[in-house]
Amino acid sequence: MSAALPAVGDVVAEREFRITRDALVRYAGASGDFNAIHYRDDVAAAVGLPGVLAHGMLTMGAAVQPVVDWVERMPGAKIVEYGVRFVRPVLVHPTDGALVTVRATVGAVDESLGIVRVDLAVTAAGATVLGKAQVRVSLGS
């Protein structure tokens, strides 16, 4: 496709996820990560945590989905790299869960390589939970 290149600062996707305790159990089964701090309050408390936490990899996995949707609308484009730092845990309330918001913005464009870096701002309870969350997308030829 010869569509115009995205420009630095463009917001390519925004999305919210409600991570509930049910979602944690679902992710535990899907991923095989059955660490009990992700579903048992007593275990979380015993290791000094303020409560049950979301799997970092669940937050990472959900945060990239709006970028996946954006990439799939561009024929030939694909994700070539995705990385995050886990800077703050997502505390999941027993009934209300946790609302995670994702805003994906173009952070850099390399025209010669056809690579766009998309930066993810991922927050829960008003605080950033993933640091340096970056997706590199090849726009294809």
Added chain:
Amino acid sequence: MPVNPDLAGRTFPPTAPYLVGREKVREFARAVFSESPLSLDVAAARAAGYPDLVAPPTFAVVIQQASLDGLLADPDAGFAIEQVVHGEQRFAYTRPIVAGDELRGTLSVTSLRSAGGHSMLTADTVITDADGETVVVATSTLVVRGEE
């Protein structure tokens, strides 16, 4: 229990082959809030040029986890899962994982250093398909908390 400094530079044997199932891809996709038709609808995946359902980008963690289990089970590792906090994660893709792939992960400890009573361990898991081609490299940095 301190992390064994000899782990630095070590490469572990490959994990047992993992056959990526179509329903496992759907299950994982739903668990990470995917709405991608390529992960849920075989006809949509084939129309986009893939042989079967396309796994979400972080699906590679399933194979990476198996490779980390091999590290943790090693009696020489010197630390236990309870001490570990996930610090950073990165995936570098050659191509997406698709249902039907038979994957193995080979883990190498690329860096090990101590910082304020903790250890920071970085490991690359090279995930290859049945032809031995690299599909994705998963890199994890683990913070191993000291005992006190």
